[in-house]
Amino acid sequence: MRGADFSALDDAGLNLQAVFDIAALPADIRDKLRSRFDPEARYPQLILIGHAGRRMWEHVRATRGDSAHPVDEYSVATVQRWFADVFPDRDQRVIYPGDTVLDLLALGRLAGWHNPSPFMIGIQQDWGTWFAYRVVMLADSDLAPTPPLAAASPCASCLEQACVAACPGAAVSSDGFALDKCITYRCQPSSACRHTCLARVSCPVGVRHRYDADQLRHTYTLSLQAIEAYCRPERGGGAK
Template identity: 30%
Template sequence: MVETVAAALSAHGLMLRGGFNFTDGEQAPSGLSGAAARSVLLVGQAGAAPWPHFLRWKGSQPQTIANPLDTWSREVIGAVAKKFGARAVSPSDRPYLPFQQWAKRAEGLKPSPLGILMHPQYGLWHAYRGALLFEDEIALQEPRDVIHLCDACLEKPCLKSCPVDAYSADGFAHETCLAHVRGQNGAPCRTGGCLDRNACPYGTAYRYPPEAQAFHMAAFARL
């Protein structure tokens, strides 16, 4: 079944990002019927593969539609969930579900200094768009051990490229970043994306195109 779910998602540029079975006694979220889920499959992207699919959908929607990427993701993943008898959930659902913890558990990834999980192939250019919750246990492979590329990166250019030092050992200075992106000197970030993220030397073949990065930055800054 995992292969057929993956094929249904790939038609929209999305992909399965691993999964796992909840353990006995674990407080799992509910599945489609309300009973506790037994398995979860994470849905996401590598690079900008969903971008043309999303743009075609967006072109048929009212220009005033709120949170279009979340809406598109829910629509696509929800349709796949319905086909396979699963419950679809999203990272923006309230109350929030532990998507980052699920991702680390499913793929064995660790956070980069920017907080984004570092992938050994995709670098920082990947994302999780939702998950499928099943009430039956699915046969899944255990995540393999992966190299954490940040451990081998001595220069850490991702912490040296932002003009306002939004990322540091102290964490992410959200308000400082937001003020800069919205300000007169924030044009490079608004049009080409986060300078720290783009400075990472890994996974550059999967880097989002400038228009996709500008879209995400506009959503961040509410521009």
Template identity: 45%
Template sequence: MPNLPEAAFLNHAGLNRQHVFNLAELPADLVAPLAPAAHERQLILFGHAGRRLWECVQAEGIRTEHPIDEYSVRTVEAWLAQALPAARARFVFPQSLGSRHIGLQRLGTIAGWHRASPFMVGIDSVWGSWFAYRVAILTDTDLPASQPVDNGYPCTSCATKPCITACPAGALAGGSFNLAACNAGRLAAESDCALGCTARSACPVGAEHRYEESQICHSAAGSLATIRRYQENLHKIA
């Protein structure tokens, strides 16, 4: 965990994963789409792990289409005003802001947060898959760069692989993730995974940090709507 000023504020607000990158030390093809200005020297990535963030979002009330994004942005804005009032910062994620493409999973891999699970969600041995990327900003700061964390990778030592057998669509049965099968399974009538991934829920790692059902359903409803729009567009093209 980086030694960010006022990190306790972020942790209490649920953004309990933070990582500071020096742009000059990141792969050029990862930085280029962000089109950093000359004064932008660092990227700070904020994530959440466990249930605390959703508890905070619910306490404010769910009144908009993107309550998690909006809460997270407001929290980082408040943190910047409190901890780094002189800093210039530009939000490059979340995408609900209309931001540029950003390679979150690659950044997470560099930070040590992201190792792919069979069900294609990042995982580690502490939090399991119950974490997510929430905000990324480019800044003119000169904070100490964070060191990668290593919470361990549980999948290589998992003998039973319950996530594979739990998927009703068989999307993990072939030894690699089958996106088409996953999408078809979620769109099926009376699907068991329309509003929550049964493979993800079957994974025992980090089970104590598992999201509340309301958060699982909220996030899954958003991705399900995206899948439906994609399929509708395919039919129009055909």
């Protein structure tokens, strides 16, 4: 097996990478991947790519044009170009982003990227919550598998719980996250969280990686579009 050279992805802002041997994955994950995407077991490895911080968005902002999904398009194109450079004679298949739902959090936990936070966004000691999963690729590759990160959740030692105090919708509490309260508050026209998450930006972990206002607006505009249907009374939504 060869060591992975991810420097081109790092430069492109896709600076989180994890390589898994599919045969070594937990049986439930492995079997779902095989049955849905690779019944002939053509691909021995799965490569998980994410971003942390602001660099990826700087590239996207410079090239986005009129695309409705600039982050997905940029991420997939960049990862496929990297793979073609590293493995010019081998095959790959991108399975995320795509139409099939994947358990990204399960993969993130295996990589050591994901720890739960009170506001239901994954958190990691170094970059806080300012990261996201961008590409999952099945690959005919022979890269050395990546050891998982072993850092403990920063939430376990957090006494201040600034995120609880900062949530204007009372969705974040020591008793857990109330999704219905979050959705109801975000759908209000006067909501302070329509294009951000005040709980998230109040978290002190990984502040140096926090998205700028443009990236926050892009991210939370997409999520708001996804939940607004549930806020309309005619569709039985929560904002009544």
